[in-house]
Amino acid sequence: MDISEQKAQLRKLVGERRDAAHAAAIGAGEAARDHFLVAGLQNGMRIVSAYRPIRSEIDPEPLMRALIALGCRLCLPVVEGKGKPLKFREWTPTTVLEDGPYGAEVPSSGDWLAPELLIVPLLAFDLTGARLGYGGGFYDRTIAQLSAAAPVRTVGFAYSAQQVDSVPIEATDRLLDAIVTENGVIPGAGTGADHGHPAQP
Numbered sequence: 001m002d003i004s005e006q007k008a009q010l011r012k013l014v015g016e017r018r019d020a021a022h023a024a025a026i027g028a029g030e031a032a033r034d035h036f037l038v039a040g041l042q043n044g045m046r047i048v049s050a051y052r053p054i055r056s057e058i059d060p061e062p063l064m065r066a067l068i069a070l071g072c073r074l075c076l077p078v079v080e081g082k083g084k085p086l087k088f089r090e091w092t093p094t095t096v097l098e099d100g101p102y103g104a105e106v107p108s109s110g111d112w113l114a115p116e117l118l119i120v121p122l123l124a125f126d127l128t129g130a131r132l133g134y135g136g137g138f139y140d141r142t143i144a145q146l147s148a149a150a151p152v153r154t155v156g157f158a159y160s161a162q163q164v165d166s167v168p169i170e171a172t173d174r175l176l177d178a179i180v181t182e183n184g185v186i187p188g189a190g191t192g193a194d195h196g197h198p199a200q201p
Contacts, residue, residue: 006168010132014124014162021161022056028182032157033063039185041155041178042067042117049075049088049115050157052097052105057121058182060157065093075113077138078106085142088113102134114146117153120176125156129175129188130167143174153177156188
């Protein structure tokens with residue numbers, strides 16, 4: 001079985017697992033927010049990108065609001081086309097959103113920003129920080145582009161049920177610096193990782 005087939009099978013398996021976790025979750029976004037802030041993953045970061053949840057993704061809005069209260073500028077990813085890196089438009093709790101590609105809402109106006117910290121959705125992750133997305137490669141291209149200009153920290157945001165033993169990776173796949181779930185923080189092995197933060201219980 002080649003790597004694309006392995007990824008397709010894992011997407012189906014973990015997608016179902018995430019759906020079940022989402023249906024049963026109460027306060028998961030708030031719990032993940034608290035773990036993120038206790039670990040100080042936002043320390044030194046002025047511009048942070050997050051996402052609008054689609055399907056059964058864990059909701060990062062409680063964290064987004066907390067980061068704004070701490071003085072960060074928040075932005076959301078905008079897909080400009082297949083094979084292109086993402087762009088990021090500023091978000092506040094009062095920003096008017098419109099439907100974007102792939103079902104995610106995007107700001108209808110606002111400043112374009114270059115984030116220093118990316119909070120990213122995912123389908124599956126493992127303890128190395130490997131991330132399985134939907135297969136478009138948008139975040140891998142974007143992280144490569146941003147990190148060529150300045151250091152970038154990447155943090156996956158997920159339910160603990162999305163952890164797997166091993167995510168199959170290719171040369172273009174980027175490892176996350178950390179993964180935050182409703183149960184705690186898992187250090188990854190990304191190039192921007194700060195391994196001074198211990199995993200939370």
